[in-house]
Amino acid sequence: MNVLRNHKQYDVAVIGGGAAGMMAAGTAASMGLDTVLIEKNDRLGRKLGITGKGRCNVTNHSDVAELIAAVTTNGRFLYSAFSRFTAQDTMAFFERLGVPLKTERGGRVFPQSDKASDIVQAMGRFLKENGADIIFTPAESLLIESGRVNGVKLVDGQELRASHVIVACGGCSYPGTGSTGDGYRFARQAGHTVTELRPSLVPLVAQGWECPEMQGLSLKNIAVTVTDTVRRKKVYDDFGELLFTHFGLSGPVILSASTHMKEMKPGRYEVSIDLKPALSPEQLDARLCRDFAKNQNRNFANSLSELLPRKMIPVMVKLSGISPDCKCNQISREQRLAFGRLLKGFRIVIQGFRPIAEAIVTSGGVAVKEVNPKTMASKLVEGLSFAGEVLDVDAYTGGFNLQIAFSTGYLAAVSQKKEEQHDSGSD
Numbered sequence: 001m002n003v004l005r006n007h008k009q010y011d012v013a014v015i016g017g018g019a020a021g022m023m024a025a026g027t028a029a030s031m032g033l034d035t036v037l038i039e040k041n042d043r044l045g046r047k048l049g050i051t052g053k054g055r056c057n058v059t060n061h062s063d064v065a066e067l068i069a070a071v072t073t074n075g076r077f078l079y080s081a082f083s084r085f086t087a088q089d090t091m092a093f094f095e096r097l098g099v100p101l102k103t104e105r106g107g108r109v110f111p112q113s114d115k116a117s118d119i120v121q122a123m124g125r126f127l128k129e130n131g132a133d134i135i136f137t138p139a140e141s142l143l144i145e146s147g148r149v150n151g152v153k154l155v156d157g158q159e160l161r162a163s164h165v166i167v168a169c170g171g172c173s174y175p176g177t178g179s180t181g182d183g184y185r186f187a188r189q190a191g192h193t194v195t196e197l198r199p200s201l202v203p204l205v206a207q208g209w210e211c212p213e214m215q216g217l218s219l220k221n222i223a224v225t226v227t228d229t230v231r232r233k234k235v236y237d238d239f240g241e242l243l244f245t246h247f248g249l250s251g252p253v254i255l256s257a258s259t260h261m262k263e264m265k266p267g268r269y270e271v272s273i274d275l276k277p278a279l280s281p282e283q284l285d286a287r288l289c290r291d292f293a294k295n296q297n298r299n300f301a302n303s304l305s306e307l308l309p310r311k312m313i314p315v316m317v318k319l320s321g322i323s324p325d326c327k328c329n330q331i332s333r334e335q336r337l338a339f340g341r342l343l344k345g346f347r348i349v350i351q352g353f354r355p356i357a358e359a360i361v362t363s364g365g366v367a368v369k370e371v372n373p374k375t376m377a378s379k380l381v382e383g384l385s386f387a388g389e390v391l392d393v394d395a396y397t398g399g400f401n402l403q404i405a406f407s408t409g410y411l412a413a414v415s416q417k418k419e420e421q422h423d424s425g426s427d
Contacts, residue, residue: 013162020388021168023409056116171362183390199359206248
């Protein structure tokens with residue numbers, strides 16, 4: 001709905017109809033504040049509707065300390081936000097709105113229906129039930145006078161007057177959903193520093209020929225180690241699932257690994273994949289001995305079907321240096337041990353990230369040193385607050401980034417009530 005009420009002043013204007021913006025607007029309206037939500041798209045929650053491959057991983061069933069530990073950039077800044085609106089609060093919030101939830105591996109929380117649309121519709125009900133106005137028109141700029149924000153100017157020239165403005169426009173990943181970096185423009189207009197923007201939770205482009213040869217192959221229960229070859233230091237290791245693509249690597253374990261690859265340059269990072277993490281090198285060698293003995297008269301390339309996925313066999317045979325036509329009973333001990341080392345440490349050199357438009361979240365944003373962590377309010381401009389991905393905070397995959405959105409959106413809103421009471425002279 002487009003409801004413009006220029007004859008009156010809003011208490012709160014929220015820019016951005018994503019997870020943080022809807023939480024902020026609905027919460028502000030629920031406290032009796034006259035609230036308007038400004039969204040550039042023709043519907044709310046477009047990015048929210050595609051998260052978690054359309055299932056919407058709404059949060060992670062973790063306590064505050066665990067949430068902070070999962071934030072890879074400026075986690076301590078979120079202590080107050082996570083404390084005021086916890087993962088358990090998020091779960092209770094959606095249950096109250098009629099969306100039953102379930103918890104899966106790693107504490108990931110999803111709607112029981114596996115439909116992100118149920119979450120988007122619930123947020124829409126939350127806004128409607130609390131009487132928030134919604135404007136489907138892009139915001140052009142903030143209205144700032146004498147160091148205080150006074151509202152928002154829309155692209156059609158109309159001005160919405162508001163005592164407080166919450167910027168919750170998201171980042172610049174998935175621009176097709178409307179996340180095109182508008183919030184950074186508003187922040188800069190207000191004098192805020194915007195730190196370097198880079199992709200986070202993003203697939204990796206690999207050097208070499210191996211990954212395209214295995215395009216579409218998904219591996220589960222593998223271990224990954226990421227090494228910074230410049231610093232000669234391991235920066236990340238994890239266990240889980242990855243996907244080979246025509247450009248390189250993707251999948252949950254790779255997306256999380258990407259958040260640790262700072263100052264990316266071609267060849268700086270190397271991903272080592274342990275294809276058999278449940279086996280020690282000695283146990284794996286014993287397994288190879290048994291397999292080769294069982295297939296002693298078969299060609300090497302035809303003896304690996306019980307050990308490796310079909311699509312991976314030609315790649316690993318080529319990398320092994322063993323002739324594909326070599327009979328298993330002719331493979332030397334040195335060749336067998338080297339093949340075992342390859343299986344325990346399949347190395348892929350990284351060329352770089354995929355474009356930021358393909359990242360799940362944007363790393364970088366409004367500098368948190370210029371934002372009050374207890375209220376999400378700007379330290380530079382009175383009446384201005386920030387919430388969600390526009391801030392320089394990001395976390396691992398697994399529901400943590402949506403929890404950031406809900407927690408900061410909630411805190412930004414409840415802090416407005418205090419401001420309203422202060423402005424009116426109430427206790």
